[in-house]
Amino acid sequence: GQNIDQPTEMTATEGAIVQINCTYQTSGFNGLFWYQQHAGEAPTFLSYNVLDGLEEKGRFSSFLSRSKGYSYLLLKELQMKDSASYLCAVRDSNYQLIWGAGTKLIIKP
């Protein structure tokens, strides 16, 4: 079967750096997405990786290793507003998104 694994919850301090990991086993690979979802709201797109390496977008970076079935989302200079769930999703060979259950990130002052 297809599987996306992420930690259920993480805690970090305001101003610090946090890395959220995602490992996947899917039938085919056509890209990996990270979304942010605040409580009670819709997921919003953060980043997309299809080739190995690091994609940087302001305070957020996302890394992909296709050979290891592994990605991480790196958040720098954490702010209280970064408290949210972070969803990892992989597009499979049928071009459907397979979603992880999400990582709830708690930011403490």
Added chain:
Amino acid sequence: TAGITQAPTSQILAAGRSMTLRCTQDMRHNAMYWYRQDLGLGLRLIHYSNTAGTTGKGEVPDGYSVSRANTDDFPLTLASAVPSQTSVYFCASSDSIAGGGTDTQYFGPGTRLTVL
């Protein structure tokens, strides 16, 4: 630009009743999707439509039906609701059918449905 709108925002429904969740997008996206999100689980695809006039089944299609009469609208119908259909339902859309760029999905605000 509104993006994607969903209605209603929330609903309490008696078991056995039918209901249609509405979804409209103004981005002229080809593809549209319906997901349900339950605590502790990832988003699960119910049905999708790659283009107007076509629909397909996702991971959890049983008990749900969809139609895609035009580009903008993609309603989801529960013919006879059951308590296990209590969930938050998200509609999403994306620009391309398959391949071709990132094909990023954009989400509506969701409908919170409780079936009693």
